Amino acid sequence: xxxxxxxxxxxxxxxxxxxxxxxxxxxxxxxxxxxxxxxxxxxxxxxxxxxxxxxxxxxxxxxxxxxxxxxxxxxxxxxxxxxxxxxxxxxxxxxxxxxxxxxxxxxxxxxxxxxxxxxxxxxxxxxxxxxxxxxxxxxxxxxxxxxxxxxxxxxxxxxxxxxxxxxxxxxxxxxxxxxxxxxxxxxxxxxxxxxxxxxxxxxxxxxxxxxxxxxxxxxxxxxxxxxxxxxxxxxxxxxxxxxxxxxxxxxxxxxxxxxxxxxxxxxxxxxxxxxxxxxxxxxxxxxxxxxxxxxxxxxxxxxxxxxxxxxxxxxxxxxxxxxxxxxxxxxxxxxxxxxxxxxxxxxxxxxxxxx
Amino acid sequence: xxxxxxxxxxxxxxxxxxxxxxxxxxxxxxxxxxxxxxxxxxxxxxxxxxxxxxxxxxxxxxxxxxxxxxxxxxxxxxxxxxxxxxxxxxxxxxxxxxxxxxxxxxxxxxxxxxxxxxxxxxxxxxxxxxxxxxxxxxxxxxxxxxxxxxxxxxxxxxxxxxxxxxxxxxxxxxxxxxxxxxxxxxxxxxxxxxxxxxxxxxxxxxxxxxxxxxxxxxxxxxxxxxxxxxxxxxxxxxxxxxxxxxxxxxxxxxxxxxxxxxxxxxxxxxxxxxxxxxxxxxxxxxxxxxxxxxxxxxxxxxxxxxx
Numbered sequence: 001x002x003x004x005x006x007x008x009x010x011x012x013x014x015x016x017x018x019x020x021x022x023x024x025x026x027x028x029x030x031x032x033x034x035x036x037x038x039x040x041x042x043x044x045x046x047x048x049x050x051x052x053x054x055x056x057x058x059x060x061x062x063x064x065x066x067x068x069x070x071x072x073x074x075x076x077x078x079x080x081x082x083x084x085x086x087x088x089x090x091x092x093x094x095x096x097x098x099x100x101x102x103x104x105x106x107x108x109x110x111x112x113x114x115x116x117x118x119x120x121x122x123x124x125x126x127x128x129x130x131x132x133x134x135x136x137x138x139x140x141x142x143x144x145x146x147x148x149x150x151x152x153x154x155x156x157x158x159x160x161x162x163x164x165x166x167x168x169x170x171x172x173x174x175x176x177x178x179x180x181x182x183x184x185x186x187x188x189x190x191x192x193x194x195x196x197x198x199x200x201x202x203x204x205x206x207x208x209x210x211x212x213x214x215x216x217x218x219x220x221x222x223x224x225x226x227x228x229x230x231x232x233x234x235x236x237x238x239x240x241x242x243x244x245x246x247x248x249x250x251x252x253x254x255x256x257x258x259x260x261x262x263x264x265x266x267x268x269x270x271x272x273x274x275x276x277x278x279x280x281x282x283x284x285x286x287x288x289x290x291x292x293x294x295x296x297x298x299x300x301x302x303x304x305x306x307x308x309x310x311x312x313x314x315x316x317x318x319x320x321x322x323x324x325x326x327x328x329x330x331x332x333x334x335x336x337x338x339x340x341x342x343x344x345x346x347x348x349x350x351x352x353x354x355x
Numbered sequence: 356x357x358x359x360x361x362x363x364x365x366x367x368x369x370x371x372x373x374x375x376x377x378x379x380x381x382x383x384x385x386x387x388x389x390x391x392x393x394x395x396x397x398x399x400x401x402x403x404x405x406x407x408x409x410x411x412x413x414x415x416x417x418x419x420x421x422x423x424x425x426x427x428x429x430x431x432x433x434x435x436x437x438x439x440x441x442x443x444x445x446x447x448x449x450x451x452x453x454x455x456x457x458x459x460x461x462x463x464x465x466x467x468x469x470x471x472x473x474x475x476x477x478x479x480x481x482x483x484x485x486x487x488x489x490x491x492x493x494x495x496x497x498x499x500x501x502x503x504x505x506x507x508x509x510x511x512x513x514x515x516x517x518x519x520x521x522x523x524x525x526x527x528x529x530x531x532x533x534x535x536x537x538x539x540x541x542x543x544x545x546x547x548x549x550x551x552x553x554x555x556x557x558x559x560x561x562x563x564x565x566x567x568x569x570x571x572x573x574x575x576x577x578x579x580x581x582x583x584x585x586x587x588x589x590x591x592x593x594x595x596x597x598x599x600x601x602x603x604x605x606x607x608x609x610x611x612x613x614x615x616x617x618x619x620x621x622x623x624x625x626x627x628x629x630x631x632x633x634x635x636x637x638x639x640x641x642x643x644x645x646x647x648x649x650x651x652x653x654x655x656x657x658x659x660x661x662x
Binding site: 044047048051052059060168171172174175176177179180181183184186187191192202287289290291293294297298301312313316317319321324325327328331332335336339 | 393494498500501502503504505506507509510511513514586590593594597598599600609612615616621622623624626629630632633636637638640641644645
């Protein structure tokens with residue numbers, strides 16, 4: 001999204017097709033135009049990443065509280081040890097030097113050393129990242145597909161029972177705290193309540209000792225409840241956005257034309273209405289990745305999933321400032337990069353964007 | 356639209372005229388709001404919750420949160436004396452639930468007000484002053500929009516002291532960008548109308564135009580947005596409290612859930628400790644969402660739900 005996007009609400013920067021002269025039809029989209037658009041987006045992303053870097057530094061430096069005192073957790077420490085710690089973490093240098101050191105280190109992938117694990121932050125992150133990608137990726141695909149599918153259904157039967165049922169359920173699940181839903185699922189399906197035996201493990205990612213195919217099955221078994229929780233709290237948003245995007249399209253003339261051609265209702269929906277409604281949906285799916293990160297942190301915490309979210313929780317309960325800072329930088333950068341990738345792909349999907 | 360309010364008498368002052376108009380639009384608003392059943396349900400629920408929270412000092416009193424002389428034994432299951440059982444200190448969970456509503460609602464409301472206030476200020480100024488100022492401001496807004504809000508709020512809450520003020524601030528300063536975008540769009544629409552040009556021609560300054568002409572026109576939108584924000588803020592408060600970043604000295608719904616988890620209510624299957632606070636959070640959040648959507652669809656039928 002550019003700074004001077006059209007004056008429409010958030011996420012709706014995609015306006016109707018500009019009524020340009022016929023000579024510049026939809027395929028007059030040249031590589032040069034795309035390159036200029038792409039470079040603009042990349043530049044914007046670079047500025048955003050820099051802003052994240054600066055925020056990360058000042059947030060954790062300028063706010064009162066001695067990190068070394070926090071780190072030692074109130075245990076009696078000799079002055080020499082305090083000085084040694086300060087030196088080890090570079091806290092004895094002047095602020096500007098800390099800042100330049102920090103920028104240089106962050107850009108080369110060095111995010112400091114965790115107080116708690118006594119290990120480089122970047123190592124902890126790369127250890128946990130695959131697990132988070134497995135959980136988030138599975139959930140992301142499922143909730144986006146489910147949201148788009150049900151949202152289309154609801155909009156097409158606008159005002160009927162199906163619509164009201166789906167909208168109501170989506171709004172309700174959207175209001176449910178994800179960590180609470182996770183805890184309930186654990187009580188009902190892992191601990192077992194009444195006649196229901198404990199069907200699923202209470203947490204973690206593997207039981208240990210399994211190999212080969214049995215290991216894959218074991219991980220999948222552990223994956224089910226966290227994924228169900230994430231999908232349940234996240235699909236509602238996609239559903240509502242798809243629904244309103246499709247409702248926006250439904251009054252359009254081209255749909256009347258399509259029907260007049262004699263197309264079946266089903267085809268009008270799949271071939272004409274949905275593709276047009278999908279773009280704002282995709283935009284918002286990416287803008288909402290930030291919200292998904294929140295869901296991931298909570299779900300991983302509740303299910304003790306050994307991913308970035310669980311790591312974040314461990315870090316902030318100490319608080320292990322370098323780890324919190326590193327994860328903050330990582331989450332923010334990941335979301336910005338994903339959004340930029342999405343921005344770069346849109347014009348290829350829809351030539352109306354980026355002109 | 357026919358209303359029972361008589362047409363303004365000749366010679367009525369401008370102030371009286373304005374009040375009459377305001378009253379008439381309030382009546383019109385209510386007439387349309389009444390047709391949204393979900394909105395009415397939400398409003399009823401909110402009234403109930405507000406009553407419970409406001410009368411809590413009379414019904415349960417502040418000693419319900421005291422750990423020193425708790426009335427029951429720890430972790431009792433529901434009984435006639437304690438309808439929702441007791442917590443790990445032997446405190447009455449029903450009483451705690453009622454008492455916790457005060458903090459959850461207060462923090463939710465204040466954080467939403469803060470967030471909407473920032474959003475409105477940014478939106479109106481970015482829409483009014485064009486050029487570099489607006490560009491920079493909207494860049495910042497977009498940056499905040501894609502940022503993982505909770506991560507930012509957690510980072511803020513981690514480095515600041517544990518208090519309700521911190522929680523309100525952390526939620527408020529991270530959740531304003533949606534409002535800013537909506538308000539800016541509305542400001543641009545309002546500022547293109549001829550009466551703004553007239554106000555400028557008559558010598559109206561920036562402040563006059565923003566405060567007297569733009570603000571009243573974006574106010575309905577801001578109101579709807581604020582109602583919607585509250586539900587997000589209540590959820591965020593619960594989340595921060597659950598992660599142990601809330602004020603440990605006060606009772607809130609999220610805090611109750613955190614205590615329940617720490618006390619091992621999950622593995623021992625003590626559902627009565629966990630279920631009620633979660634339902635309360637979800638119910639209040641849903642009620643605010645329903646109200647907000649109804650208000651939105653009355654004020655802006657194009658954006659609304661029932662279109």
